[in-house]
Amino acid sequence: MQRTLALLLAFACTALLLLREQRRFVLATRPGDSAALEAYCGAPPQGSEGNLTADGLKLVGVLVTIRHGDRSSIHSLPNTNTTARWVCRPVGSEQKQAAAQVAVVGLDGSPLYRPLLPRTLPGRHGDCAPGQLTPRGFAQHVALGRHLGRSFAPLLREAAAERRANSSRVGVYVRSTDYTRTQMSAAAFLYGLLPPTLRPPLAPPTRIHTCADEAAEVMHGVGLAASSKVGSEDGGGETERQGACALAGSLARAQQAAWRGDDGARDALGGLFGEEARAMPPTHVADALHSLSCHGMPRPCSQGGCVSAALAASFGRMGDSAYCAWCGNFGSSRSSRAISGKSSGDQGDLW
Template sequence: MSPTTATNASNDKTPALLRRTLFHSKAPTIAAFLALLLATGLSWYMGVPVGLLKRPHTSYAPPTDDDYTLCEAKTPDHTTYRTLPGAQLVHIQVVTRHGDRTPAMAILPNEQADWRCDNAEEVTQLADSSTDASDAKDSEHAQRIGAYQRRVVVPKRPAYRNTVWSSGSCSLGQLTLKGVRQHKALGEQLRAIYVDHLKVLPERLNASTLSAQLYARSSDVQRTRQSAAALLTGLWPLKVRDPDARIIPLHVYPEEAETLWGHPNDCPRAASVVHAVRSSPEYEAYLERHAPLRTRLESLLGTSGIGKYERSFLRYLDPIYPRVCHDMPLPCGESGCVTRADAEELAHCVSEEYTILRGTHTHAAEYNRLTLGFFLGELRDRMMAAIHADAARHTDTAKQHTVQSPMFELFSAHDTTIYGLIGALKAKDMRWPPYASIATESAFDSDDARLLTS
């Protein structure tokens, strides 16, 4: 972190972050919000730290290190966590990718993988929390109607062989026990930082601290909901939750209005931008560079002529790389098998592909705005609400206990969410986000006449 001199210091108690970075803007733009993230220190844990807003994208050049793997992100460490000297942490936003999962997008022709999820089954409890059912305000004491355990049964019919795998106990994109453990460990690391080290989050949760300190949101997808639950269990284990805080509200949007991913089918301009990028000389050159790999995979897997495999390598990465993460045999065909080297080249290809789409292409900024602009706006608005609440507490003693904004906000999302975010922020490291990747945005309050930027 390096300091730069601020040019508009004032004597009021408004947080220096807001005063100096956004110049008292009442409705900051997305560009101003990116400046805000830069000023507050946006930390990325995708295997290596990422430099932000240093330069425009020019080409895909991944860093070379031994820590990066798609199978699991490097977690933050309280022993190396850096805060801003002389500043008080007032707000934390955490955006995560779900943990380890089964393939989600595609089943290869004649798929033979045997995915087992018996050890990570979901138990759902139904409750009536209406006022008629219970006078208690918390769902812990709501009237229980029943509970059920979700179990996946794969039908043994040849008609489904190119739709689901032929055996196992998992559905497409299901969180594995490994993924549950990844997010629980991530939550434990966040507890070490924010509860034990910085002491900005409560050690215990009760109804009061739960409503005042925490906001959690997830896409309405099983793997992200479960990842959020595992992370929050690591952050606040059940043994440190009072009975009225055992159940944590997890907010979801209807799928049709979800902002954690884009809706290109509902946005004609977004669809046309993707078409323009994938038809551009830059993208054609990328496909040409990796044509030998595509030819090899088509020969091995029988995917030649199948449209969804022709212009993107992501459809190959999705069913192949999860096998790497579980030390499972890689797919084979009559002429041989996919190798580990093929899988690593696939990971490189997908990172390069989406660097073009979200980073280097002239339409990248527009695509990021069209597909992730609403979510960036939500992050901005919630960050600004926290900053204004902190300012009110400093300037009006009457509002010290009435103006509140959650200290900690969790958004459990997907790889494309993280990737769109780092693309919008022009990150130097544009490698594909591993499982359990995390991006943290933090707001600090300081009257020091300096701006600290990463």
């Protein structure tokens, strides 16, 4: 059997399905507000990956599916009198090294020019543009890569030996969407994962395969596919299109139409920021609030007041429920429990 290390970095609903029992939206004012928030923002990687529980088995391949690390928000609430600020520059030496040790290529292997360091807002002294990987997000994936590098050290050593014996053998395959934050997350993960024998200068740069045609990217979904590309930027809005499978698209629309959120929370948000905010999808609202949590930034305010912890938590639960309903169709009973906040283990601001 061919022994390879297969590494797939996927950023789509499939990742959410794999993690559906984890709470994804963390909504609080400061990292010190709760132990749960602190653990979410800086949780050390842990687990028993790589341990074989039966004799006679040998690990010959690994498939890893991850999402990008901590990032600046893609969406923002209208009519606020506060400005959120994430700092992306200057970048550290490790991040520069990680970016230099990979090469982004098309699905056919042709080279693509993709500067992986985070984009910044013009004239804002290093402030992140929308949807950019933060220094915290980079560190998260380096730590995860190092953890898995220790777990899968024998397999990585074998891949390095095969590479030395046959320089044409590619032991690592990486697939990413065409976003700076996802490709830099992949580079950070590889920087932590791969031993020196599988990284430059002892080995060629690891190739990150991506689809340069956003409209043809199946990693966004084959039914309804969402994209946060706005012009040449990686954030600042979101569009939805029909993917390659018409049936999957019609089923997804039916799931969206059947889902019901918390109208009381929507009304409260509209009272603060107007009808445009009330009409925003709950996942967009949750993104605008969630991305503040690990950076000590206050929740948005208007002349009428500020988003309360309870309202933020409501949109966190709604966003979580909406993702589950739209991407997984886990059933109305679980969704209704999530919206009401009565599911087992409900921890207030952590959702």
